[in-house]
Amino acid sequence: MDEKQALEDLKIADFSWYIAGPSISMWLAHHGAQVIRIESITKPDELRGIEPFKDGIAGINRSGCYANYNSNKYGMALNLNHPKGVDVAKRIIKWADIVVENFTPGTMKRKWGLGYEEIKKFKPDIIMVSSSPLGQTGPEAQQAGFGLELVSRGGFTHFVGWPDQDVVGVGYPYTDTITPPIAVIAILAALDYRQRTGKGQYIDLSQHEVAVQHLTPAILEFTVNGREGQRCGNRHPYAAPHGVYRCAGEDRWCAISVFNDSEWEALCKVMGRNDLVIDPRFSTFLSRKRNEEELDRIIENWTMNLMAEELMNRLQEAGISAGVVQNGKDLIEDPQLEHRHHFWYLKHPEMGICAYDGPPFKLSETPGRLTMPAPCLGEHTEYVCTKILGMSDEEFIELLTDGVFE
Template sequence: MERSKAIEGVKVADFTWSVVGPLTTMVLAQHGATVIRVETHTRLDFVRVSGPFKDGIAGIDRSAFYASVNANKYSMSLDLNKPKGLEVVKRLVKWADMVADSMTPGKMKKWGLDYEGVRKIKPDIIYFSTTLHGQHGPYAGQPGYGPQATASAGLYEVTGWPDGPPNFIYCAYTDSISPYYLVTAIVAALARRRKTGKGIYIDHSQVEAGVIHLGPAVLDYTVNERIASRIGNRDRYAAPHGCYPCLGDDRYCVIAVRNDAEWEAFCKVIGKPEWVKDPKFATQMARKENEDELDSLIQEWTKDHSPEEVMIAMQAAGVPAGVVQNPKDLLEDPQLKHRGHFQWLEHPVIGLMPYHGQAFRLSKTRVKWSSLPPAWGKTMSISIRKSWVTRTMRSRICWPRGLSRSKPASQWRAPSR
């Protein structure tokens, strides 16, 4: 018999878009929540029309990006600027246990759907908002996306080479880490409501989620007035510490040595035990002073070995090392296969594609994909039948006044940022 999921029965009215909000609600959906996304053709979620696309052809149901952050959800399309659309969404709010919002502060209030407005409809509602800077303060009204949040959090300043400008981090870093702060807060809110019967408002700042990851750098400035900046692949407290070229086309392995025991083991692996007593490398301070020479010598060894060989040999000796993997490597990775990280599902338009599981496993329940990402307009009637709308309302929900209607795929264009 299949066990109930961790938060099965929790109902979410999802007004989020882009990445952070949808990723958060997808985690909830994976663990049993019923999530209904409210979308609109008047301002299409740009992720729906962001690549990669199936066969390189753009379309509202051809984006693997959208699919990857919206599985296990239902969707309906409404125009909240029309009375009929607002009527439907207020009934959705009354049905829900939780409301999710990632719009610019003030937008939901315009429709009476901010926390204060929603709690009049559903007093025990749990409501979370996620924006770049949170709901209050001098920058609260600034719109933007993950790259702007990551820059504001200071993470680009410490990424790159010493003689170059700040570098972007792949895949807007705050987009990837913010959902898990939100999920933690949501679980706490659910536990509180179970005890007290009361709802709560969660105000989340994506910038602050990034700032937390600069804790040591902020502390260093606080106590030493030293501003952290770019040091490439190096580390102030480890040597060697770098990404070394290996045998093969564009293949690398990262190695980090933080103490003398690891250094001795490292020297044995590469067949240079004499380096342990060499005055240029015998201590961590000496290795830092001669790091350019040391890195060159290490590369002469790694270039004759595959990154897998380097990693296995180093790890066997107790030296931290890891292969720099590309997407092909990830799909073939034996550890990820063992844990069942990727789950393959047949998307109706894209075809067979992998979906990410969660990085954690619950011992009593297991993440299971129960539905594909919602195709435009395809799950609207399903979500209505599963929730709160009567047969009469179902007949009205297909009426175009107040409700969004889809355009032909050829007419869709990604909205300007």
């Protein structure tokens, strides 16, 4: 493929870690941006220690989670606590258009003198993104945190579970994945501003504030109607039936949603239970809601004898919203994802060939693509120093000997 990519001339210095920060540079890297991913051998990104590990073998370079958020990047080892390490970091920033970091607010400035006000003195048009849990200002800005905590603070945990039981929780740092696209939008806006004015700027991104926007209906319900939203399991206030139903096989399920009487009639026809259409317990939406327990029992007694894929296809053909609850194997084998070339298979130095999530959108003239697996720790340090930064071999060896690249 020889198409020029949309962000091919963009250069990014990525000082971030875990998911929320690295995902930002990854989105840009998938469309041609050149990214230097900076870590320290003495304190690597802790995401490298998160399962799953390829073939079940733990290792600093074997985390599938780390790999999936760091494709298309050069990996550089750099000890920022070494005085010469900060000097090298400044050279990378001078090379870069964008700096990405997601440490506790103030860390870049306080520990290494690399805050926005400091770096713009030697790189006036730099764009710097600081993605933090609660933003850079305010009485609680210094509170460190992770996505799983922000899921609760953002209100999501309150809504996940059954109405008569304790919260279940999301089980995933949801804010880590919804925040990066917003950061990318902000970066593109800042790039447009710089193109028009020649000036860079600082982007202060609050992951908490991104999360809150995704619960607008609950906020509106409270501010307008004074009602606090509650957990409702798999049900929906304006649909019945609405749930996830057991199917044939081990741990196989299918989600079914019926929002009006015509869909209900179609479901009854597929079930071979036209008698339910005129049954006074289920003939109207309100009656179905009143008898939802019995309704779910009747439906699951039917679905448990069918394969989930067969059930989904039959219902969809009848105009009923239905979907298999897919596991990892299902996703890899999903024909729609395969057609869209969602997964890219790249050969990693230690893990071998692995699947990576690709861009979820297609640009017709400048399609994104994955060309490099996630880097091993410090894999490209010499290349970055000598080929990108222009260091001589002698200077590189001297810094290496001094422990700058640890």
